[in-house]
Amino acid sequence: MYISGVTIDLNVFKFCTSLRGLGSIMILIVLGIVGVTYYAVVLTNYGPALFxxxxxxxxxxxxxxxxxxxxxxxxxxxxxxVFTDPGTVPPNWKPSVDEERGEVDPLNEVELSNLQSDPSNQQIRYCRKCSQPKPPRCHHCSVCGRCVLKMDHHCVWVVNCVGALNYKYFLLFLFYTFLETTLVTISLLPHFITFFTDGEIPGTPGTLATTFLTFVLNLAFSLSLLGFLVMHILLLAANATTIEAYEKRNTPKWRYDLGRRKNFEQVFGMDKGYWFIPAYSEEDIRRMPVLQGLEYPSTLDFNVPEF
Known part of the structure; x- marks a missing residue:
């Protein structure tokens, strides 16, 4: 970048890469918030009240x-x-369908070479940074430095990308965190109100400060998570990711929208017993290739270019 005769070396990708250093710090922050909340709710207020x-x-x-x-x-x-890989393009992966001819016809080495020399080819998606073809709905993450299957976004709170293989877990994390923070906010509300009364408040200054801080933190998280959760519920219902939201707004008919039921099953599976736990049944993994993040059924022809 050149400003007033001064050259500034600005590289946004270096900034993205530096976010990896947050790693264990963010995990410790999350565990710290959980610890403070546990102390305020269990050890300070509701634990002693059991007696x-x-x-x-x-x-x-x-x-x-x-x-x-x-x-x-x-x-x-x-x-x-945190610990589930969101999905990586397999080594030497090749598109299994020649989209121009509309039939099963894996690309050969010559065609792949031509594709690499002409990344502007819209029939087959290609990542210039990874120098490899990209499956449908796959995007490159500048923080992780690789292509991620059905990438939604890179989340600093979980120190990981949210993609095909852990999107369900991320939604459940939002859901249970919202319920937990709401429960804590409601349960500590009477204790919070006592701070503004003239009566004597039981507890030490340290425990009172912890209760006050816990209430404010959980209220803030609960309100912010509500909007974030609603946004992802709408995306889930339309079978779109955060990255795809812009493309969806500019498309008359979103190609991956198969109806709310099927859209939901593509993320949570068909086994109802596993819907509310961060895991998939072996039966779902076997009968639903879409859970692997490489192939997605579409309502439109493959001739529609994907960006």
Whole structure:
């Protein structure tokens, strides 16, 4: 970049690559927030209330059971997103369909060589950074430095890309985090209100400050996650990713929209017993190739170019 006679070396890809260094820091931040919340809800407020008897004991027991159940699902989903590869283009992968002729006809080495010399060919998607063909809905991540199958976005909170193989886990993480933060906000609301009363408030200054901080943090996360969750529910219903949202707005009929039921199953599978846990049944993996992220059924002809 050249400004007023001064040359500035600005490389956005170097900035993207530097985001990898957040790694364990972001995970520690998430665990730190969970730890503070656990201390405020369980150890400071509702744990001791179990021994008060009567309605207080019943209310505390209900809150603690819900809190721990949601916490287990939240952490399970979170680490599933963190440690699950979102999907990588297999080595030496070749398109299995010649889109120009409309029939099964894998590209040979000469055709691949011609494709590499002419990346502008819209019949077959090609990544100039990875120097390889790209499957449908695959995009290059500048942070990870590779192509990701059905890439949605790179999330710094999970230190990973969100793609074909972990998108379900990411949605469940949003869902359980929203429920958990909402539960914490509601359960700590009476304690928060007491800060603005004239009566004596039980607890040490440290525990009171922790309760106040936990309420504000969980309220903020709950409100922000609500909008984010609604956005992804709409994308899920239309079978589109965050990256594809712009393309979808400029397309009369989105090629991958097969109806809400089928769109949902392409992410969560057909086995209802696995819908709310971050895992797939072996039967779904066997009978649904779409879960592997390489091939997607479309309502349009393959002749429609994809960007």
């Amino acid at each position: 008060l008897g009567g309605f207080d004991t019943l209310a505390s027991l209900t809150v603690l059971i819900l809190f721990h159940c949601l916490l287990v699902m939240l952490l399970w989903s979170y680490f599933a997103v």
